[in-house]
Amino acid sequence: MKMRIQFFASLGKTLSAAVLGTSVIFFAPALCGVATPAVAAVSVAGLPDFTELVEKTGPAVVNIRTTEKIKTPQGMPGADDEDMQEFFRRFFGVPMPRQPGPKEAPRGRKQVPPQQEEEVQRGVGSGFIISADGYVLTNAHVVDGADEVYVKLTDKREFKAKIIGVDKRTDVALVKVDGANLPRLTLGDSDKIKVGEWVIAIGSPFDLDNTVTAGIVSAKARDTGDYLPLIQTDVAVNPGNSGGPLINMRGEVIGINSQIYSRSGGYMGISFAVPIDEAMRVADQLKASGRVTRGRLGVQIGEVNRDVAESLGLPKAQGALVARVETGSPAEKAGLEAGDIILKFNGVSIDKASDLPRLVGGTKPGTRSTLTLWRKGVTRDVSLVVTELEVEKQAKKDDKKSKQEQVANALGLNVSDLTDAQKKELAPTTGVLVDAAEGAAARAGLRAGDIILRLNNTDIKDAQQFNGLVAKLDRKKMAALLVRRGDTSQFVSIRPSAS
Known part of the structure; x- marks a missing residue:
């Protein structure tokens, strides 16, 4: 018996040595019938329960539906559509009723069918109520360009909303x-948010309230x-979530879900939200004046890498490198030069170049400010008065005028060539930008800002090629357009109008 106990004790020691460091450990005393000390239990955190949080916050999250008004020929929609004609013949046994035609035009003038305004759905997004009297925060891209905005609550009440203001730079709207x-x-x-803390998003992805x-x-x-320095999360955010809240476990909004x-x-596991602190700074200005004012220095800047820092004698790679000074700007008046850091x-402190425009942009125009520069191995302070960053109103006006002067093609589209920045973003594909959509294109849901990548099986390179292809389309057949909107692309079928 004594030998047997020694054998098991020895076996226990051998097993302990063999599996030490794994998730299972054998102790020899247990095999010998000796009492073992209690092993401290490992604390395992359970998954959070979001039910109370959702019940508390859900009612203040809204669905936002936007529409735009388009002009269409008066009469029954689809009166010239062969499919609609076939539908009437097959199910009613009679031809489709004729619509009243346009009044006879004076001799020598082209007959123009009367137009009527039709309200069509433009998009769907999300938002959330920030005050009991009805102020709602959302993304700028959700409501920008909409003719009408409708806000629907979880209790099915729907309100027609007024756009107080939109700020595209931060993608915030009120x-x-x-x-x-x-x-x-x-x-x-x-x-005060911490990386790793739990958060939830509530919204209307794919119009699912x-x-x-x-x-x-x-x-x-x-x-x-x-x-904006954005908050990155792994919360599932999809088209339609835009403008909805990012909420912490205390039921507080910490961001506006904006990008994926x-x-x-x-x-795909990566989504971005506008920090609520930044969003409210913008919202307060929009509420007060309907617009956001930002400060301006009048410089173009670049990053300072480690090699440049070492060459110039900087202790570390930091700051914003002045690449160009604009004529007549506050920077020029203060004596800034290209090459200053x-x-x-x-x-x-400016740790990276992108810190500077945020700090300057958040400064009230007319404020006297101080810059600390590094120039030729020496630091110096420079004083200047920050001016207002002007919106390029004239450029927008001229652009709008040129778009109005364009003539829509047979698909009802006015298009233009992409900018170099847009081409770089789309690479390796190309396309054309939709400036305006009317008629068949508008009824199919296309709108300004969409990018057309392909017509049927042909990749689109520029506006001239696209309009040439449209001119050759068979008017009796549907045309398939590959359209990109935001980060998504889909085919849209449109029937060209008659010549």
Whole structure:
């Protein structure tokens, strides 16, 4: 018996040595009948329960539907459509009723059918109520260019909303509905978020109202925009989620879901949100004046890499390199030169070049500010007065005029060539930009800002080629356009109008 116990004790030691470091450990004393000390249990955190959080916050999240008004020939829609004619013949046994024709035009003039205005759906997005009297935050790209905006609550009430203001640079918009005692969300502090904390998104992906998805904060201050360091998450965000809230476990809004990174147009595990602190700074200005004012120095800047920093004697790679100084700008008046490196703005360090436009943009025009420069191995302070960053109103006016002067092709489209920046973003594919859509194109859902990549089986290179291809289309057949909107592409079928 003594030998048997020694054998098992020895065996226990051998097994302990063999599996030590794995998830299972054998202890020899247990085999010998000796009492073993209690092993401390490992604390395992369970998954959070979001039910109460959703019940609390869901009612303040809204569905946003936008429409635009287009002019169409008066009469029954589809009166010249062969499919509609066949439908009447097959199911009613009679020809489709004739529509009243246009009045006889004076001799020598072309007959123009009377026009009527038709309201068509433009897009669907999300938003959330921030005040009981009906102010709603959403993304600029959700409502920009819409003729009408409709806000629907979870209790099925729908309001016609007024656009208070839109800021494309930050992709923030503020709209207002007439209501009282509406449910609203509590605003959090986006500066206090931590990477790894749980968050949820509520919105209308693919027009599915009040869809809830969950994940964690993947990164803070992700540098993807001119004026905003965005919050990166792995929360499932899809088309239609835009403008909805990103909510922490305390039920506070910490961001507005705005972008996704995708090669397919759908969720791929990376989404971005506008920090609520930044969004509210914009919203407050929109509420006060309907627009956002930003400061301007008048310089073009670039990054300072490690090689440049070492060559110039900088202790580390930081700051914004001045690449060009605009004539007549505050920077020129203050004596800035190409090659200067801006290290600080009003005492705040510039770690990377993108920090500077954010700091300057957030400065009220007319404010006297101080720049700390590095020039030829020496630091110096320069004082200047920040001016307002002007919106290129004249350029927009001229652009609008040129678009109005264009004549729509047989598909009802006015198109133009892409800019170099747009071509670079689309590479390796090309396409043309839709400036305006009317008639058949508008009824098919196309709108200004869409990019046409392909007509039937032909890749589109420029506007001249596209219009030439449209002119040769068979008017009796449907044409298939591969259209890109945002990060998604899909085919749209359109029947060319008669010559």
